[in-house]
Amino acid sequence: MATPTRTADEITRTEPPDEIQAVPVRHPGRWIAAAVVAVLIVALAHSVATNPRFEWGVVGDYLFSSRILKGLVVTIELTVVAMAIGIILGVVLALMRMSESALLSGASWVYIWLLRGTPVLVQILFWNFIAALYPTVGLGIPFGPSFIHLDANSLITPFVAAMLALGLNEGAYMSEIVRAGIISVEEGQTDAAQALGMARLQTMRRVVLPQAMRAIIPPTGYETISMLKTTSLVAFIGLADLLYSAQLIYSVNYKTIPLLITASIWYLAVTSVLSVGQYYIERHYGRGRAREAEPTLLERLRAGLFPRHADVKPLPEPPKMPEDHR
Amino acid sequence: MSETMVKAEEVHKRFGQLEVLKGISLEVAPGEVMCLLGPSGSGKSTLLRCVNHLEKIHRGRIWVDGELVGYREDGGKLYELPESEITQHRAEVGMVFQRFNLFPHMTAIQNVIEAPIRVKKRPKREAIASGRELLQRVGLADKVDEYPARLSGGQQQRVAIARALAMEPKLMLFDEVTSALDPELVKEVLDVMRDLARLGMTMIVVTHEIGFARDVADQVVFMDEGVVVEEGAPSQVLDNPHEERTKRFLGLVLEH
Ligand SMILES: Nc1ncnc2c1ncn2[C@@H]1O[C@H](COP(=O)(O)OP(=O)(O)OP(=O)(O)O)[C@@H](O)[C@H]1O
Numbered sequence: 001m002a003t004p005t006r007t008a009d010e011i012t013r014t015e016p017p018d019e020i021q022a023v024p025v026r027h028p029g030r031w032i033a034a035a036v037v038a039v040l041i042v043a044l045a046h047s048v049a050t051n052p053r054f055e056w057g058v059v060g061d062y063l064f065s066s067r068i069l070k071g072l073v074v075t076i077e078l079t080v081v082a083m084a085i086g087i088i089l090g091v092v093l094a095l096m097r098m099s100e101s102a103l104l105s106g107a108s109w110v111y112i113w114l115l116r117g118t119p120v121l122v123q124i125l126f127w128n129f130i131a132a133l134y135p136t137v138g139l140g141i142p143f144g145p146s147f148i149h150l151d152a153n154s155l156i157t158p159f160v161a162a163m164l165a166l167g168l169n170e171g172a173y174m175s176e177i178v179r180a181g182i183i184s185v186e187e188g189q190t191d192a193a194q195a196l197g198m199a200r201l202q203t204m205r206r207v208v209l210p211q212a213m214r215a216i217i218p219p220t221g222y223e224t225i226s227m228l229k230t231t232s233l234v235a236f237i238g239l240a241d242l243l244y245s246a247q248l249i250y251s252v253n254y255k256t257i258p259l260l261i262t263a264s265i266w267y268l269a270v271t272s273v274l275s276v277g278q279y280y281i282e283r284h285y286g287r288g289r290a291r292e293a294e295p296t297l298l299e300r301l302r303a304g305l306f307p308r309h310a311d312v313k314p315l316p317e318p319p320k321m322p323e324d325h326r
Numbered sequence: 327m328s329e330t331m332v333k334a335e336e337v338h339k340r341f342g343q344l345e346v347l348k349g350i351s352l353e354v355a356p357g358e359v360m361c362l363l364g365p366s367g368s369g370k371s372t373l374l375r376c377v378n379h380l381e382k383i384h385r386g387r388i389w390v391d392g393e394l395v396g397y398r399e400d401g402g403k404l405y406e407l408p409e410s411e412i413t414q415h416r417a418e419v420g421m422v423f424q425r426f427n428l429f430p431h432m433t434a435i436q437n438v439i440e441a442p443i444r445v446k447k448r449p450k451r452e453a454i455a456s457g458r459e460l461l462q463r464v465g466l467a468d469k470v471d472e473y474p475a476r477l478s479g480g481q482q483q484r485v486a487i488a489r490a491l492a493m494e495p496k497l498m499l500f501d502e503v504t505s506a507l508d509p510e511l512v513k514e515v516l517d518v519m520r521d522l523a524r525l526g527m528t529m530i531v532v533t534h535e536i537g538f539a540r541d542v543a544d545q546v547v548f549m550d551e552g553v554v555v556e557e558g559a560p561s562q563v564l565d566n567p568h569e570e571r572t573k574r575f576l577g578l579v580l581e582h
């Protein structure tokens with residue numbers, strides 16, 4: 001039987017179809033896995049809450065104690081300064097590496113090879129004992145007279161040694177990240193900028209680097225978080241950062257576990273804050289790329305917590321036709 | 327103004343071992359439109375890039391408005407120009423690319439005012455005012471604050487033309503500027519270029535749009551494998567080509 005063709009008039013009169021109210025497909029495997037994980041979580045939570053050896057009271061006592069907080073400040077300072085050195089050095093090394101001068105690119109290559117090829121702990125120890133290598137540090141003309149003499153022992157305090165070691169080491173890693181970011185920018189961008197008469201540095205600063213940032217920021221975020229944790233190595237040169245402060249306390253009172261938990265809580269808190277910051281910086285440098293502005297973190301969280309409301313959109317309204325088209 | 331806007335003499339260009347331009351000589355008078363045709367790989371883009379020194383040539387000379395491109399000649403010796411003089415030369419030559427190459431992190435107006443502010447040191451307010459005017463001229467008055475990703479290909483290409491014009495160039499180079507566009511968007515870009523030609527802009531246009539070349543060009547040059555095969559008025563090169571290679575190429579292009 002042939003279906004009767006509807007007239008345009010009939011089509012305009014039909015109601016929009018009902019919203020879909022389908023019964024969802026069941027996923028038994030997913031339910032079993034979820035049940036197993038739920039049991040494990042409950043068991044873990046129970047043990048953490050009831051095992052007296054966690055000594056949560058002690059954790060509470062030390063969480064905001066002045067020695068721990070001072071250690072936290074040292075850890076944060078060290079992270080910030082080392083990352084700042086690392087990023088600036090990384091840009092310089094990346095530009096050197098891409099330079100047409102064989103000496104510049106070769107020097108950059110050797111630097112990266114050397115600092116990435118040795119453990120950062122070794123580098124921290126080296127800087128700490130640099131006075132054994134260069135007892136005095138002078139400022140002057142190479143192979144000529146020098147004007148300022150300083151005693152390396154007093155100049156290179158453990159903090160300075162840690163800062164230099166971590167920062168110079170980070171520079172080697174950051175340079176590869178920056179270089180990958182710069183390479184990710186299409187060559188047409190440089191062509192267009194140069195065709196407009198922009199100089200090479202202008203092109204780099206105004207056109208290439210802002211776009212390279214999109215590729216540079218995410219790994220830099222991970223580097224920062226990883227730096228925060230790597231700073232704990234300075235315990236080896238006796239610098240009282242967060243971890244070493246905790247160690248100093250438990251070496252006296254033997255409350256090892258609660259103090260390690262205290263330090264961990266602070267590391268976790270700072271990495272969480274860093275992650276949120278990273279999200280917003282990425283959003284900033286993504287501007288002009290996505291066709292729609294990305295949702296903010298809160299909007300994302302809301303969508304994640306209540307996926308049903310976010311995912312299932314009502315069917316689009318059928319196009320309205322003028323009622324009185326006759 | 328010099329009597330010839332662009333003069334190329336025996337230009338050779340290699341990439342490694344590959345010789346891409348093998349002795350190109352051309353002349354474009356002020357206000358003239360030259361259309362450059364040729365199969366893929368014949369060296370058309372390379373030639374345009376040599377004109378504003380995005381590529382260095384290995385032999386021959388190119389002059390733009392009477393000035394040698396990229397070098398200074400003194401007592402029979404050539405001296406490379408410093409970057410500041412090369413950028414100054416490039417600032418006077420506009421270039422539009424097949425793939426637009428708009429700066430994606432800047433809005434349309436920011437794209438247009440970037441070089442006038444950074445290179446010509448024009449005051450920002452003045453640059454914005456003339457940038458708006460230019461965007462209006464290419465029919466984008468309502469897209470001033472839009473990012474490139476939210477514009478159609480045709481709109482992006484018109485922003486790119488406005489961006490080049492903002493430097494008040496004395497010569498415009500167009501490299502297959504409609505090849506990446508959907509057919510229905512080609513016309514809006516060609517119309518802008520027609521207007522420019524009518525207003526007396528000197529242009530070198532690499533294109534496969536034979537109709538456009540026939541209407542607008544004063545001179546058509548057909549290139550193949552790094553040499554000029556045939557050149558002359560559009561009626562001659564496009565409608566009565568002498569060379570076998572030109573005939574074959576036009577046959578292929580006009581099939582579409
Ligand atoms: N940067 C480069 N390095 C090496 N070879 C290149 C480079 N640029 C172009 N070539 C080569 O030079 C030749 C000419 O290229 P060109 O882009 O000038 O051709 P074209 O005529 O513009 O072609 P199309 O119509 O495909 O754009 C090609 O063989 C190409 O592979």
Ligand SMILES: [Mg+2]
Pocket residue numbers: 370371372501502
């Ligand atoms: Mg080309």
